[in-house]
Structures are given as structure tokens and as C-alpha cells.
Amino acid sequence: MSEPLIRVSGLKKYFNTPSGFLHAVEDVSFSLDPQKTLGVVGESGCGKSTLGRAILRLQEPTAGEVWFEGENILSYDAARLKQLRCRMQIIFQDPFASLNPRMSVFETIAEPLLIQGVFSKKDRTGLTRAVREMMDQVGLAERLINSYPHELDGGRRQRIGVARALVLNPRFLVCDEPVSALDVSIQAQILNLMQELQQQLGLTYLFITHDLSVVKHISDDIMVMYLGQVVEKAPAERIFENPLHPYTQALLSAIPIPDPDYKQERVLLKGEVTSPINPEPGCRFAKRCPQVTTACLKANLPLIEVEDNHYVACTLFGSAGAQHHAVRG
Ligand SMILES: Nc1ncnc2c1ncn2[C@@H]1O[C@H](COP(=O)(O)OP(=O)(O)OP(=O)(O)O)[C@@H](O)[C@H]1O
Ligand SMILES: [Mg+2]
Known part of the structure; x- marks a missing residue:
């Protein structure tokens, strides 16, 4: 078994808002x-x-631990955090909003290399070579090197976002809805690209999406x-x-199935x-849950391992419930 690349433990992030802690x-x-x-x-x-x-x-997290390559990065000072940016990066949902409209493709991809001091501005040859290589890797034609984001379509803009995230050669990427703003046909191209890059470069992804069908093929867990x-x-x-949590079941029931003979039962969520x-203690889904009981409102529920590597936080799966439901799958 390999060591995990990243281990997150008890992570909390609260925002102090005028009405209280969110x-x-x-x-x-x-x-x-x-x-x-x-x-x-x-x-x-x-x-x-x-x-x-x-x-x-x-x-900044409110509490918890984030271990990356065996070190708790929440203890890092500013200098080490800057180095960490070479190894952990993010791709955003909307490349139009996240790319600077005044920066060309070359400037956008070169910027992280300059900030991290991998190249100096004087080394134009080295910098251009690195940017060209990166463009090639993400499928951006060389002739676009001096183009600006508004001159390109959504797919190409997202390729710039991917190139910018990868140019420092990171190991871990947070992909925050990287295809949600794109047309369906372009979504598949970018997803394929991300899978190819993962294989070629040995990348690890935290892949965020509101769309379960997008993560189905790309995710391990x-x-x-x-x-x-x-x-x-x-x-x-x-x-x-074998979705176990009533919320997961509702999410899944909302995915259209392209089979006219299949009668899909959609779980409609009611309640506020x-x-x-x-928030009050207890399951936050309780007010909308079709299977709610008084036990759901008592305390926050732990994740329980119901089958190998399958965890659920739900009162239906306490120690007794776990055995009962595990046989369903
Ligand atoms: N800077 C902030 N200050 C206060 N509240 C915030 C801040 N950023 C996010 N929130 C709140 O935190 C909660 C989680 O927001 P977040 O953007 O992480 O959700 P999300 O799952 O990414 O949603 P989406 O699918 O719309 O992107 C929301 O209630 C949001 O309003
Ligand atoms: Mg979001």
C-alpha cells in the first residue's frame, strides 16, 4: 500500500458573518x-x-490538519507556503473570470514561473521554451501564444487554466468545477485531457463538481x-x-437515464x-430527509464503514442498521 499523498483530518472552515458563524x-x-x-x-x-x-x-482553515507528503502544511510559514504552491495547484470553474483579460497566453502561463523564480524575465528563451512545451502538452496551438482570453473559445481558455496550473509541475490539483461552464462537447475534451495528463504526469486530483455524472468516470472515490x-x-x-444516504439517493435520482423503457423514480426533496x-447539532439533511427520525437531530453523526471502504453518516446505519443495509448491495 502506498502512503497517502494527502491526508485531511477534522478540517473546519467557518466564516464570521453578521448573523453568526457560517x-x-x-x-x-x-x-x-x-x-x-x-x-x-x-x-x-x-x-x-x-x-x-x-x-x-x-x-485559512478554522481547525483541523492537512498533511501533504507527510507534513502538516497548516504549520507552514509564508516562505514554505510559497514553495508549496509549486506542488499544489488549483483549476477554476470559469476560465474567463479566473484569467486576467489583459494578459496574453504567454504571459498567463509564464507568470507562475516568474513568481517562483524558475526563470528570470531576462531568460526569454528558456521561458518561451517552457511555455511552448506546456501549451503543446495541453493541446494549445503554438500560434495562439500571443492571443488574449477573449479571442479564444471556452475550451481553449480552460486549456490555458490547466497549463497555468501545471507549469510548475505540481503533484496535487484541486479541480474546482473545471468543466461546468463549458458546452457538453467541450466538457468531454477537457475531461479526457485531464485524464491523460493525470496518467502522463502522475497527478492526484480533488475533483469538485455539482454534477455526479461528470465525476463518475474520472473518480476513484x-x-x-x-x-x-x-x-x-x-x-x-x-x-x-449502492447509494446509502438518502441525500445521495436523491442526487442520483436527478441524473437522467437515456433509456425510454426505464421508469425513473425521482426522489423529490421537500422541506426547508x-x-x-x-447550525443545530444533528444531521443537516434531516429537515428534507424522507426517512428522518428523532435520532437524526440528537448529535452530529460519525461516518460509519458499512462495506469495504464505503462510509455513510446516517442513523439508518448505526451498528444495527449497518448489518441490515449492508446486505442490500
Ligand atoms: N468568503 C466568504 N464569506 C462568507 N461566507 C462564505 C464565503 N465563501 C463562501 N461562503 C459560504 O460558505 C458556504 C459554502 O460555499 P462554497 O462556495 O464553498 O460552496 P460550493 O459547494 O462551492 O457552491 P457552488 O456549487 O455554488 O460553487 C456557502 O454558504 C457560502 O455562502
Ligand atoms: Mg464552488
Whole structure:
């Protein structure tokens, strides 16, 4: 067994808002082996981006630990954090918003190399060679080197985002909805590119999306979040074959199945969404859960391993419930 590349333990991120503390990420723990992909899914506002940003320390976590290559990076000072940027990077959802419109393709991809001092501005030859190589690797034609983001289509813009993230040769990437803003046909191209790059460069991905069908093929494991909490985590195929948490089941039932003979039963969620500001203890999904009981409101629920590597936080799967439901799959 390989050592995990990254291990997150009890990670919390609270935002201090005028109405109280907003619990965006609540006690999230997982580990991720090298060259694997962990898909993170859940609806808008459940804390996916905050989790990704807190792991990279783009936003300081409120509590918890993030171990990367065997070191707790939350203890790093500014200088070590700057070095860490070479090894951990992020790709954003909307390349149009995340790319500087005044910077050409060359300037955008070269910038991290200059900031990190890999090349100096004087070494134009070396810098140009590195940028050209990176463009080639992400499938951007050389002739686009002096183009600006607004002159390019969404797919090419996202290729610039990928190139910029990869140019420092990182090992770990947070991919924050990298294809959600793209047309479906372009989505597949970018997903394929990301899978190829993962293989070629030995990358490890935390792949965030609100769309379960996007992570199905790219993920080794999938983690489902609801209002800051992880409600289920399992190997990707098990999430689809044997979803256990009522919220995961509802998410899955919303994916259209392209078979006219298949009668799909969609789980419609009723009830109000719990506020993430100073939330009450207990399952945050309880108010919308079709199978809620009084036990759900008592305390925060731990993730319980129900089958090999398949974890769920739900009162249906206490120690007795676990045996009962495990035989279903
Ligand atoms: N800087 C901030 N200050 C206050 N609250 C914030 C801040 N950033 C995020 N939040 C809140 O934290 C919660 C989680 O937000 P986050 O952006 O992480 O969700 P998300 O799952 O990425 O959503 P989406 O799918 O829309 O991108 C939301 O309630 C959001 O309003
Ligand atoms: Mg987000």
C-alpha cells in the first residue's frame, strides 16, 4: 500500500458573518493516494470550493490538519507556503473570470514561473521554451501564444487554466468545477485531457463538481457533501450501484437515464434547507430527509464503514442498521 499523498483530518472552515458563524466546512476527513482522484459532489453552497481552498490554504482553515507528503502544511510559514504552491495547484470553474483579460497566453502561463523564480524575465528563451512545451502538452496551438482570453473559445481558455496550473509541475490539483461552464462537447475534451495528463504526469486530483455524472468516470472515490458535512464516501462505482444516504439517493435520482423503457423514480426533496449559520447539532439533511427520525437531530453523526471502504453518516446505519443495509448491495 502506498502512503497517502494527502491526508485531511477534522478540517473546519467557518466564516464570521453578521448573523453568526457560517459553518461552510464541518469536520471533513479523508486521505487520497498518489495518482488517484477523489470526486467531491453536492449542491451549490455545500462547501466544496471552500474545502478545496482551505486544503490549499487559499483560505485559512478554522481547525483541523492537512498533511501533504507527510507534513502538516497548516504549520507552514509564508516562505514554505510559497514553495508549496509549486506542488499544489488549483483549476477554476470559469476560465474567463479566473484569467486576467489583459494578459496574453504567454504571459498567463509564464507568470507562475516568474513568481517562483524558475526563470528570470531576462531568460526569454528558456521561458518561451517552457511555455511552448506546456501549451503543446495541453493541446494549445503554438500560434495562439500571443492571443488574449477573449479571442479564444471556452475550451481553449480552460486549456490555458490547466497549463497555468501545471507549469510548475505540481503533484496535487484541486479541480474546482473545471468543466461546468463549458458546452457538453467541450466538457468531454477537457475531461479526457485531464485524464491523460493525470496518467502522463502522475497527478492526484480533488475533483469538485455539482454534477455526479461528470465525476463518475474520472473518480476513484466519491465524497458526497451536504451543508459542509460529508454524508457518504465510497469507491465511485459503489456510490452509483449502492447509494446509502438518502441525500445521495436523491442526487442520483436527478441524473437522467437515456433509456425510454426505464421508469425513473425521482426522489423529490421537500422541506426547508437548514441554515449553515450556527447550525443545530444533528444531521443537516434531516429537515428534507424522507426517512428522518428523532435520532437524526440528537448529535452530529460519525461516518460509519458499512462495506469495504464505503462510509455513510446516517442513523439508518448505526451498528444495527449497518448489518441490515449492508446486505442490500
Ligand atoms: N468568503 C466568504 N464569506 C462568507 N461566507 C462564505 C464565503 N465563501 C463562501 N461562503 C459560504 O460558505 C458556504 C459554502 O460555499 P462554497 O462556495 O464553498 O460552496 P460550493 O459547494 O462551492 O457552491 P457552488 O456549487 O455554488 O460553487 C456557502 O454558504 C457560502 O455562502
Ligand atoms: Mg464552488
